[in-house]
Amino acid sequence: MNLEDQIAKIVRSHGAEFYDTETVNENDQTIYRVYITKDGGVDLDTCADISNDLSPLLDVHPPVGGKYFLEVSSPGIERTLKKPRHFQSAVGERVKLKIAGGEKLRGILESADEEGIILRNKEGEHRYSYPQILKARTYFDWANNS
Incomplete structure (x- = not known):
């Protein structure tokens, strides 16, 4: 069992789901x-x-070399x-994509499977395979959700 699988198991034992990890350096700290x-959101407890x-x-399986802080x-x-x-x-959320070749797109994520996604925007529906997607993130339309 790799480290992410072990992390996921601990997270699930608290009724939550493991999403991802990242290592960043902020203010000279790792x-x-x-x-x-x-479901229902993540709370501090x-x-x-x-x-x-x-x-x-x-402590037994350090995720990074050297001193770090866990968050x-x-x-x-x-x-x-x-x-x-x-x-x-x-699926169903607004997403921003950067596609190979530099094109930037916004739309609604219509569907996703193991091969790729379907994005719907004013130009219609478009299928993209995961290798075509350089960056992707959900976004919240603050102007229309007040």
Whole structure:
């Protein structure tokens, strides 16, 4: 079982789902972030409980070299989409894509499977395979949701 599988198992034991990880450097500190999702939203108590349970695992299997800080949080309303399951969980949401060749698109994610996605925008429906998608993220239309 790889480290992400072990993290996912701990996250699931708290009634949440493992979303992704990232390692960032902020203010000369390395931060290892574990992103989780949960029906009804992620609260601070859940993040703290998962962090407490992950710490012993990460002490034995460090996710990065050197000193780091562990942070457990929600990926947020505007989140990066990398894996097929990320796209599948975002069906029906607004997404921004950067496609190979530099084209930038916005639209509604109509569907997603293991091969790719269908994006609907004012030009119609378009299918993109995952290798064609360089960057993707959900976005919230703040102007129309007040």
